[in-house]
Amino acid sequence: MATRFLKRRRLLLIGAGLACASPLVRAQADWPSIPALATLLGGRTLRPGRVTLEIPKLADNGNSVPLTITVDSPMTERERVVAIHLFSERNPRPRIASIALGPDVGRAQFATRIRLAGTQHIVAVAEMADGALWGAVTEVIVTQSACIDDI
């Protein structure tokens, strides 16, 4: 009786473990396929987390979409963000920007306005001083695309 109970307990534990692990696995598989992003990674692992990508869920005008990238980092000499990269899934030039941050940057935050050629995913990648790569992905619905001819 006791062994049966233990077996059941073990099965439950395994089940709970799988349930906890699955969101991580899913998030890792969720990066949109962007060749330029794959080139940057060059086989390195891009982990989801530590990066916050603030962008409107619905952009009326794809010509100018405000965006803020914040990375969770103490920004000390040893532990800091050294670069931030921004990729788009459907723009004709998918690598929007790559920014190198020097040691005098006091907060790992950066804001700009971008162009979006249609509804798509945006990926922000933060490169840490220890070589780790963290990222965030978000979808933006664009009503009026950029790059559409307006004579």
Added chain:
Amino acid sequence: MISDLLSRIQAPASVRRGEVFAVRVTLAHPMETGFRYDEHGTQTPYNVINTFVCAYNGRPVFTAALSSGIAANPGFEFFIRARDSGELLFDWHDDEGHQGTARHAITVTS
């Protein structure tokens, strides 16, 4: 030094040592995508600010490689930790060879 690209820089004139301050930059540039045609049907060539650098007392703080994915009249906001009094030097280039430079003096108080 040619400085024919206009800009607006917003940063404090005086900060305390160790304080983190915001730098806001707006550059006047069409950031031409190369996909636009004028009224004669001529394609406007690709021309964007491809490099923008901000250095604090000669040390690069913010070095950006940009594409046409950045909106026209690009604006950036980033944060610097005040160490010593001195100068922020901004320098940027576009694909047609135009260049812009701006300086901003910073006084650091303890």
